[in-house]
Amino acid sequence: MLSEQSAATVRATLPVVGAAIGDITERFYERLFEAHPELLRDLFNRGNQAAGTQRQALAGSIAAFAAHLLDHPDERPDVLLRRIAHKHASLGVAPGQYEIVHRHLFAAIAEVLGDAVTPAVAAAWDDVYWLMANALAAIEAGLYAGHGLVAGDGTWREWEVVERVEETVDVATFRLRPADGAPAPDFRAGQYVSVQVQLDDGARQIRQYSLSGGAGLGGGGSWVRQISVKRVRGDVRAGAPDGEVSNHLHARVREGDVLRVSPPYGDLVLDLGVDPGAGLGVGPGQARSDVPVLLASAGIGLTPMIAMLQRLADTGHRAPVTVVHADRSPAEHALRADHEAYTGKLPAGSAYFFYERPEPGHPAELTGRADLAALPPIPAGTRAYLCGPLPFMRAVRAQLIERGVRAADIHYEVFGPDLWLARG
Numbered sequence: 145m146l147s148e149q150s151a152a153t154v155r156a157t158l159p160v161v162g163a164a165i166g167d168i169t170e171r172f173y174e175r176l177f178e179a180h181p182e183l184l185r186d187l188f189n190r191g192n193q194a195a196g197t198q199r200q201a202l203a204g205s206i207a208a209f210a211a212h213l214l215d216h217p218d219e220r221p222d223v224l225l226r227r228i229a230h231k232h233a234s235l236g237v238a239p240g241q242y243e244i245v246h247r248h249l250f251a252a253i254a255e256v257l258g259d260a261v262t263p264a265v266a267a268a269w270d271d272v273y274w275l276m277a278n279a280l281a282a283i284e285a286g287l288y289a290g291h292g293l294v295a296g297d298g299t300w301r302e303w304e305v306v307e308r309v310e311e312t313v314d315v316a317t318f319r320l321r322p323a324d325g326a327p328a329p330d331f332r333a334g335q336y337v338s339v340q341v342q343l344d345d346g347a348r349q350i351r352q353y354s355l356s357g358g359a360g361l362g363g364g365g366s367w368v369r370q371i372s373v374k375r376v377r378g379d380v381r382a383g384a385p386d387g388e389v390s391n392h393l394h395a396r397v398r399e400g401d402v403l404r405v406s407p408p409y410g411d412l413v414l415d416l417g418v419d420p421g422a423g424l425g426v427g428p429g430q431a432r433s434d435v436p437v438l439l440a441s442a443g444i445g446l447t448p449m450i451a452m453l454q455r456l457a458d459t460g461h462r463a464p465v466t467v468v469h470a471d472r473s474p475a476e477h478a479l480r481a482d483h484e485a486y487t488g489k490l491p492a493g494s495a496y497f498f499y500e501r502p503e504p505g506h507p508a509e510l511t512g513r514a515d516l517a518a519l520p521p522i523p524a525g526t527r528a529y530l531c532g533p534l535p536f537m538r539a540v541r542a543q544l545i546e547r548g549v550r551a552a553d554i555h556y557e558v559f560g561p562d563l564w565l566a567r568g
Contacts (some may be wrong), residue, residue, distance in 0.1 A: 145222070146213050146271055153268035154267045155214050157260075158207075161269070164256050165203040172245075172252035173199060174412075178515060180244065186348040191376075191387060197449040210269075218493040220279060226411045229283035234338040234352055236299030237284065242277040249273070261538055291407040295322060298341060300404040306367045308399055314375040315444065315478035317356065319367035323402055329370040330527060331355055331408035334529070337371065338406040341392050351389040354447035354531075354557075355408060356479065357454050364446070372478060374444040412557040414452040436523035438549075440468040440540050442514065442532030443476075448499045448557055449531055450486070452478050466525050467495040470514040470536060473505055487557040494520075514544040517561040524548070530556040 146154065161168070173193065177184045183189060192198040205228060212221040253269065256259050288294060307319040322328055336354045343349055353371040375394045376387025397403065404517050409552055416435040437456065454558040456465055467487050469476040477497065487493040498514045499506060509518040514536065516522070530537045537556050546552055 145217060145275055146268075149264075150268040150271040151217065151265055152208055153168065155274060156215070157265055157268070157433070158210060159259070160260060161210075161253075162207050163241040165207055166199070168249075168252050168256045169203045169256055172202075172249045174253055175248040176245070179248065187237075187350065189351065190347070190349060190359065191385065192460065195384060203236060206272075206276070210272050213272065213275070225276070225279050225283055227289060229280050230409040230411050231352070232280065233287040233296070234283045234299075234336065234406045236296035236406070238296040239281045239285075242281060244268075245278070246273055248296075252428075254348040287409060293407070299338075299406050301406075302402045303369075303405045305397060305401045305403065308397070311372060311478035312476050314377070314394075314476075315372055316375075317370050317372040317479070318393070318397065318403070319359075319370045320403065320405065321367050321369075329407050331358065331369070332410075332413040333451040334413040335408040335410035335451075337408050339371070339393075340404040340406075341389055341397075345386060345394050345532040349389050349449055351387075354410075356447040356450045358451070371448050372444070374478070390450075410448075410557075412448065412529070412531075412555055414529070422473075431459060436464045436466075436526040437461070438468065438522065438526050438544070440514065440527040440528065440530045440532070440537075441535040442477065445530075445532030445536075445557070446479060446483070447528065447531075450482050452529060453483070454488040457486040457493075457519055458566060459512040460491070462491055464494070464526075466512055466517070466522065466526075467493065468498070468499040468519070468540070470494070471500075471530070473499050473501040474506075494561070503537055516540065516542060516547060518531065522547050522549060526553065527555045530554065534558065548550075 177188075184193065189198060205224065208224060209221060212219070237308070250266065250270070254266075278476070285295065288296060293299065302323040303320040304323045305318050306321055307317075309317040309319070310564070311317055315359075336352045338350050340348050340350045353373055355369055356372040356426075357369055357370045359370075373390050373393050376390045377567070378384045378386040414437075416432045416437070417430050419429060436454075439449040439452055439478070448469075449469075453467065467483065469477065469483060474480065477483075480497075483495060483497075486496040496510060496519055498510050498512065499517075500512060502511050507518075509515075522544070526544075527548055528544055530540055537558075540553075541554050541556070545551055
């Protein structure tokens with residue numbers, strides 16, 4: 145993918161660029177927002193920018209991409225690229241924006257590294273950037289085409305809130321249907337949508353929320369999709385503000401209101417393969433029902449897991465399904481009734497809820513943080529899906545591997561900038 149000359153130059157300069165990449169991305173965003181304040185107002189997450197997490201994610205993804213090109217010159221890091229492309233598509237990113245990023249990123253590199261950026265160094269890293277940018281643009285074009293869109297045009301569609309459910313003090317579910325009455329796009333369990341709201345200062349901020357379920361999938365029902373939103377409370381001591389969009393949704397959005405919502409995206413989806421024997425002669429094969437599944441979540445990370453669990457229950461999945469959820473208390477366990485109801489519909493479903501502050505009579509072995517030692521043996525061939533804070537997912541992943549689950553069969557979702565993936 146990289147020419148031999150560019151690869152040699154990138155290999156020689158990667159330690160220097162890697163050591164400075166935090167400063168480079170900081171200067172890049174300063175330049176970008178000075179020239180294009182509308183991007184911070186209407187595209188980038190202002191909360192992540194204030195916290196610096198978006199800058200770390202960009203730095204990590206560029207460094208990871210460059211390292212992959214050097215270590216695996218004949219392979220493209222599609223896991224990294226697909227994850228980023230889905231996020232970009234949900235925001236309506238267009239190919240022309242890669243030119244804007246390139247201009248300010250390479251100006252920032254020159255400012256930070258100075259004379260070290262020789263023409264040969266600049267050309268080599270230019271190769272890295274455009275290999276990544278063009279690959280992302282190609283993947284995004286395919287994602288847009290899947291929804292009948294071109295280069296981000298038509299990303300936003302109006303959806304009416306037909307019901308609002310207070311799940312807990314800090315979690316509300318918004319049930320939605322297309323305001324124009326046209327059919328809703330299909331989604332795969334585990335995907336998310338972007339929601340764009342106009343705030344009091346005129347900014348149109350965007351956040352992604354997992355689809356926590358769907359109704360009317362057979363053609364009936366007054367609502368067809370739902371998102372469950374946790375109110376993000378700031379930490380004054382840490383200088384972290386309240387979440388702008390989540391607090392707006394909680395405070396302002398009620399039944400009858402309209403939200404601007406993107407098509408569904410996301411590459412962490414329930415995928416158990418296709419049963420080659422199902423549907424022969426009468427139509428396409430059906431999803432396999434003989435694959436054991438484990439769904440592990442913590443806090444609001446349960447939202448994509450609930451959608452997956454609903455899909456398994458609706459399709460009558462026969463193999464064991466193990467549900468693991470960790471929360472502070474039963475009162476803070478959003479969608480608990482759904483967790484229990486869908487698990488109860490499964491022929492071989494079992495649920496294990498861990499609470500740090502349980503109600504009286506809660507099993508001692510399920511008190512505290514999630515610990516898979518409290519579960520029966522995990523069936524061979526289990527496919528696991530995880531969503532929650534990074535420490536939770538790292539701990540559960542390690543326990544799964546210790547119990548014989550293949551690393552390739554463990555899939556995860558991170559809310560916000562994907563720092564885990566970027567750091568490899």
